[in-house]
Amino acid sequence: VSTAQPERATLRTCRLAIERALLLGGAVRGRVRAVTEMILHAEVQSGEGIAWLLDDPERLAASPRLTAPRDTDGTLVVDCGGQPSLAVAPELADMVTARAARDGRAVLVARDVERPELLAGITAITPRRGFASVATSISSALADALGGPPTARAPHAGDALVVAALAPGAPGAGDEDVASLAGSPVIALAVRNDLWLDPESWERLQTIADGALMPESERSQLDTGVLPPGVDENTLL
Amino acid sequence: MIVRPQAAVSSAVGEGERSMPFARAYDVVAAAGLDPEIVRPVMRPDEVVMDPAVLGAMPNCAVSFSRALMRRMIAERWQLTRTHWGVSAAGAGGAVYRIQAPDHVMTWAVLVNSFDTYSFDRERAIEANWDIVAVLLAGDRDESVLGELRDELAAGRRRYHRRAPDDTIILAHANRSDRVFQYTVDSLAAGLQPEARQITQAGYLLRNVGLEGNGFYRSRAFLSLGPDHPIRLPYHGEMLAAYMLREVSIDLAEHLAAAASPDAVAMDPALRRYLGVGNSSGLGLVFYALQHPRLLSRWLEVREVALAASKCSQPRPDSPEVERLSALLRARSRYARDDVGGDGASSDDVALADELRVADELVGEFATCGTIAGVRPEYAWRALCDTLAERVGRRTLEAVHGLLIDLDTQLADRLVRLTVVSEVEDVDPTMTCGRLEDLVHSGFEWALRIDMDAPDARRYWYYRSIDVEEPRRGLRADKPPDAVELLIDLPGEVQALAADLRHRPRDERVADLLLAHPHHRGIVARVQSLENWPYHTPRANVHGRDFRPADVIHVVKGAFFGADRCHVVERSLGRWVRGLFHSGAPTPGEIAAGTTDDWMYPCLP
Numbered sequence: 001v002s003t004a005q006p007e008r009a010t011l012r013t014c015r016l017a018i019e020r021a022l023l024l025g026g027a028v029r030g031r032v033r034a035v036t037e038m039i040l041h042a043e044v045q046s047g048e049g050i051a052w053l054l055d056d057p058e059r060l061a062a063s064p065r066l067t068a069p070r071d072t073d074g075t076l077v078v079d080c081g082g083q084p085s086l087a088v089a090p091e092l093a094d095m096v097t098a099r100a101a102r103d104g105r106a107v108l109v110a111r112d113v114e115r116p117e118l119l120a121g122i123t124a125i126t127p128r129r130g131f132a133s134v135a136t137s138i139s140s141a142l143a144d145a146l147g148g149p150p151t152a153r154a155p156h157a158g159d160a161l162v163v164a165a166l167a168p169g170a171p172g173a174g175d176e177d178v179a180s181l182a183g184s185p186v187i188a189l190a191v192r193n194d195l196w197l198d199p200e201s202w203e204r205l206q207t208i209a210d211g212a213l214m215p216e217s218e219r220s221q222l223d224t225g226v227l228p229p230g231v232d233e234n235t236l237l
Numbered sequence: 238m239i240v241r242p243q244a245a246v247s248s249a250v251g252e253g254e255r256s257m258p259f260a261r262a263y264d265v266v267a268a269a270g271l272d273p274e275i276v277r278p279v280m281r282p283d284e285v286v287m288d289p290a291v292l293g294a295m296p297n298c299a300v301s302f303s304r305a306l307m308r309r310m311i312a313e314r315w316q317l318t319r320t321h322w323g324v325s326a327a328g329a330g331g332a333v334y335r336i337q338a339p340d341h342v343m344t345w346a347v348l349v350n351s352f353d354t355y356s357f358d359r360e361r362a363i364e365a366n367w368d369i370v371a372v373l374l375a376g377d378r379d380e381s382v383l384g385e386l387r388d389e390l391a392a393g394r395r396r397y398h399r400r401a402p403d404d405t406i407i408l409a410h411a412n413r414s415d416r417v418f419q420y421t422v423d424s425l426a427a428g429l430q431p432e433a434r435q436i437t438q439a440g441y442l443l444r445n446v447g448l449e450g451n452g453f454y455r456s457r458a459f460l461s462l463g464p465d466h467p468i469r470l471p472y473h474g475e476m477l478a479a480y481m482l483r484e485v486s487i488d489l490a491e492h493l494a495a496a497a498s499p500d501a502v503a504m505d506p507a508l509r510r511y512l513g514v515g516n517s518s519g520l521g522l523v524f525y526a527l528q529h530p531r532l533l534s535r536w537l538e539v540r541e542v543a544l545a546a547s548k549c550s551q552p553r554p555d556s557p558e559v560e561r562l563s564a565l566l567r568a569r570s571r572y573a574r575d576d577v578g579g580d581g582a583s584s585d586d587v588a589l590a591d592e593l594r595v596a597d598e599l600v601g602e603f604a605t606c607g608t609i610a611g612v613r614p615e616y617a618w619r620a621l622c623d624t625l626a627e628r629v630g631r632r633t634l635e636a637v638h639g640l641l642i643d644l645d646t647q648l649a650d651r652l653v654r655l656t657v658v659s660e661v662e663d664v665d666p667t668m669t670c671g672r673l674e675d676l677v678h679s680g681f682e683w684a685l686r687i688d689m690d691a692p693d694a695r696r697y698w699y700y701r702s703i704d705v706e707e708p709r710r711g712l713r714a715d716k717p718p719d720a721v722e723l724l725i726d727l728p729g730e731v732q733a734l735a736a737d738l739r740h741r742p743r744d745e746r747v748a749d750l751l752l753a754h755p756h757h758r759g760i761v762a763r764v765q766s767l768e769n770w771p772y773h774t775p776r777a778n779v780h781g782r783d784f785r786p787a788d789v790i791h792v793v794k795g796a797f798f799g800a801d802r803c804h805v806v807e808r809s810l811g812r813w814v815r816g817l818f819h820s821g822a823p824t825p826g827e828i829a830a831g832t833t834d835d836w837m838y839p840c841l842p
Contacts, residue, residue: 009455010453010455012453029759034759094666097667098748102667171258181658188460214702214703214720225809
């Protein structure tokens with residue numbers, strides 16, 4: 001990371017660049033929006049989302065391999081197998097949401113997840129689903145106590161605890177305030193203040209994202225529909 | 238005609254199920270102060286409205302964003318003042334305008350260039366040498382902002398990598414009309430007014446190519462402007478920029494004429510009003526329509542509510558709105574006929590003009606005899622539409638619908654205020670697969686019916702060029718294997734989801750479905766998030782051979798934004814539509830004086 005002054009980038013351009021980087025990294029289209037949202041949350045909350053994407057776009061782009069959580073005395077425990085927190089966060093958010101909807105509250109222990117502290121983005125998403133939540137990385141000892149030892153542990157992976165509870169009256173995304181319209185209070189911050197990025201990282205991300213665009217060519221020019229004289233329209237339809 | 242989605246979907250909610258806050262939608266009819274029990278049954282169903290041929294026939298109307306903005310400017314008597322003019326006799330330099338709305342000031346800063354030669358594609362985003370580059374900014378700024386803009390352009394960054402000055406809301410590019418700009422300057426310099434017929438060949442002096450903001454070029458997000466900002470509603474910023482381009486075009490022409498001759502005259506106010514701002518739109522609006530399903534749905538719902546409300550009214554033969562509708566029909570007919578011989582004119586304009594006279598005759602019959610087609614109607618405008626549906630073409634019928642909406646601009650104002658929507662698409666993991674399957678069938682049945690295995694079902698793919706991110710559509714057979722497709726294959730994804738849902742227990746939760754099939758997350762979110770949004774997607778396979786992009790481009794550009802005189806550009810593979818913004822709109826002086834809103838379909842001066 002350079003020591004240069006942070007550079008302002010808008011939420012819209014950041015989102016576009018992240019989506020394109022994920023597509024180039026091999027993400028299936030159906031996951032791009034959700035993972036992008038988690039990366040943006042991590043970037044706004046801790047300034048670490050984009051750097052991680054740049055380090056390993058294929059890993060963040062990969063579809064998660066998770067099984068249904070096991071229930072240990074009312075606590076959901078899911079073994080993440082060392083996968084990146086930002087890649088599995090959408091599924092973990094679903095698990096706590098589904099349980100909290102059923103019981104009014106949910107406690108989930110995510111075992112063996114890379115960068116567990118970045119699961120904090122889940123807490124910004126659950127309000128629009130009607131739940132308040134907290135997410136924090138926890139010690140292995142606490143994770144063992146809550147959910148039992150993991151089946152395996154990847155190097156550098158850790159554990160996280162996500163707790164959610166029904167929050168009646170939580171704003172919906174249709175309500176007329178910026179947080180609701182933007183989908184989360186964290187994203188609302190980016191709407192108001194933009195994102196402030198390391199210039200080199202931002203430049204690298206844009207360069208990677210440009211890979212999703214096509215170079216100019218004579219043939220590509222015709223694909224606009226603007227036909228120079230002499231080109232037969234019917235042959236191009 | 239009964240609106241289906243709301244009732245059908247609500248009844249499908251199973252016991253113990255709850256809808257997520259993000260998925261809830263309020264009743265637009267009630268929010269506009271209308272009675273849902275009266276209005277909803279008259280609304281057209283989505284299978285009618287979302288037919289691309291119907292969408293492609295919709296003209297602008299009172300709920301179009303350009304029209305809504307102009308009403309607001311007039312009602313609030315905005316003051317538009319030129320505060321700096323530093324353009325040389327050769328036509329290069331800069332200008333600054335101050336825009337005073339109630340409680341808010343904005344600045345319109347313009348760089349004017351003068352080039353001797355142009356490349357052949359002056360209507361597209363690829364041009365490097367722009368006649369006009371301008372920014373609409375929040376706040377009161379002086380001419381120093383022109384230096385910021387000039388320095389940025391000199392930096393030579395690629396189009397979407399450019400950095401507009403802080404507090405930019407919109408960045409605009411425009412070029413002069415090859416056909417009439419210099420002609421207009423020469424006429425004014427000679428002490429003459431340009432011939433209106435000649436002007437009509439283009440209808441504008443400047444042609445805009447891109448009005449972009451909301452984050453592009455580091456511009457302000459519209460949501461950050463605050464709920465009371467005068468251009469916070471969708472596309473009000475873009476339409477204000479388009480209006481300011483018209484003012485710049487006239488000021489520039491008058492300036493160049495005066496510089497060329499001491500005998501130069503100012504432009505006749507009638508001609509000044511008649512001019513619009515040209516605009517060409519291409520495949521970007523197809524991307525737009527598929528990427529903004531909630532906004533599209535809300536706007537079309539607003540339009541359909543306004544139309545249904547008009548059909549539910551019960552005017553007497555001597556009611557003022559009967560005379561008003563007749564006047565609008567005659568003006569619209571004449572306006573269509575005046576288009577003949579102009580840019581992109583066709584026999585369609587003659588047919589439209591003639592068929593609008595048929596409509597006017599029926600309105601005249603109602604005014605005189607109290608009948609429509611010989612029958613005394615309970616609801617006159619409903620009877621008018623039903624009769625016309627059998628006598629005129631689709632384009633004429635939609636034009637009449639637009640004029641019926643124009644009859645009640647107060648309702649239009651209330652409805653347009655409902656167009657700020659969240660476009661967040663999220664998953665409701667608590668929903669059962671059974672209910673999700675029901676939603677797929679109720680909201681996307683049309684997509685399930687498309688044969689995606691047919692030879693030409695995926696004939697095309699969509700991408701963007703690297704130089705200026707221009708949207709393009711190529712033959713899939715020519716697609717490089719590692720190239721990234723940028724537009725969703727909606728029918729394909731819906732069908733894949735439906736196929737997997739058939740094999741899941743109906744009581745299984747969506748959370749479990751997505752654990753097994755994580756790639757469905759996007760389409761599941763879309764299906765769930767569009768519950769209760771009836772007009773979300775044009776019913777077409779945009780990748781297929783039969784899809785005509787012009788229909789979708791037309792509805793966004795003409796009906797939604799509010800452009801007039803929209804025509805498909807010849808020899809464009811149906812991928813380009815030209816149109817005019819603000820033709821007939823009052824001058825700044827008339828706006829400041831609070832003129833009437835009756836400016837549409839202007840007479841040829």
